[in-house]
Amino acid sequence: MNFAAHKTFLREGDILTKMFTLYSGWAFCFKLLPDGRRQILSFLLPGDSILLESLCFPDEPLPYSVKSLTDISVCAFALNEMIELTSSTEAQNKSVAKAMRRHCAAMNRRLVDIGRRSAIGRVAQLILEIEDRLGERDQVRDGAFHFPMRQEHMADALGLTTVYVNRTLDRLRKEGVIDFKRDRMKIINRALLLQTAEEE
């Protein structure tokens, strides 16, 4: 199943009977406040299973919406079959648990970022998170990788403004830490990026 970029294809409150895996393209989970403010909860990369949490909690209304960031294609599975499958073997079980643990760890990290780090630290953390996740899929070459999100997405994920994200990226560029243009991110000074992520 395919969706164009910028399409909300699952909505908060939906009750689902299917589960999805992101086959290609990027997406993100988010919540909206009454006045339109948006908080992005997590990014979904190719190969990620969408609705991990739903796998564990079937029959419950979805607690967030999901939107495509680029054109995407997804694979759908019947949720109940998926649950049987993933709980059938020890290996399957482990792999779901592992994905779930990572997801929780990422949520915790993001909470710390937004609660206690300055803008530059948050941006640095986000870049490193994406690099790490793409690295596992062997999609990083020389510190460079695909990075299709717009500054608006970074802002909504990090609790900042697009304008300020812009200024922060600018700072990282001028300090020679990253090279970022359009949808390509390259880490130039990894040590400094790491330090920035940890300390600011």
Add this chain to the structure above:
Amino acid sequence: MNFAAHKTFLREGDILTKMFTLYSGWAFCFKLLPDGRRQILSFLLPGDSILLESLCFPDEPLPYSVKSLTDISVCAFALNEMIELTSSTEAQNKSVAKAMRRHCAAMNRRLVDIGRRSAIGRVAQLILEIEDRLGERDQVRDGAFHFPMRQEHMADALGLTTVYVNRTLDRLRKEGVIDFKRDRMKIINRALLLQTAEEE
């Protein structure tokens, strides 16, 4: 097993063989940054199981520390026995899943709060979260309930400063929304508190 207030009794990085339930008293999970900044991830109330996530991910280093907020007493169980027990019956399974789902939902809400709400909205959300959780245990009388955390804890949970939490509580008091003194919170104008929580 008992611990005095303000004692870090589980540390980030520990690998655990036991699981705990909070029998009485309050505690909280947190992470520390290198320079001492602290982010509280969640509060644990009497009856909550500590290390819910660990139940799902045994053998992994704990991704946060846990500290008592008041004097507490906890019950310990061997983790592997607990896992067997909770996965033995359908009902047990469901109850763990339910607790896990709530926990995830709370994390999402907190992320939205810190990322996109102002100080007064965050404080309102926190008060309502605690009221809701205590209400389920039938520990709310006329909108009043036990609330032993100090302003420092609210600040560290909400990504604010103690000074600003103080000013925010003051504002809520002066607007006649809450009455809060020492370790007792009373919601006076629930409608306004709700509106503040949603819209600010």
Add this chain to the structure above:
DNA sequence: CGGGCTATTGAAGCGTATCAATCAGCGTGG
């Protein structure tokens, strides 16, 4: 070559942080 996004830049304002006192409540020891 034009239209629509997205990025960039500048100026000004605001919300929250910081720093530094002072105050209040409570447990303790004499």
Add this chain to the structure above:
DNA sequence: CCACGCTGATTGATACGCTTCAATAGCCCG
């Protein structure tokens, strides 16, 4: 039973990080 001492709450003044508003520039696509 009261003075002391500690911890946490409160208050004031000032600073700053980030937001807001508004305008311009750049890029990609048709």
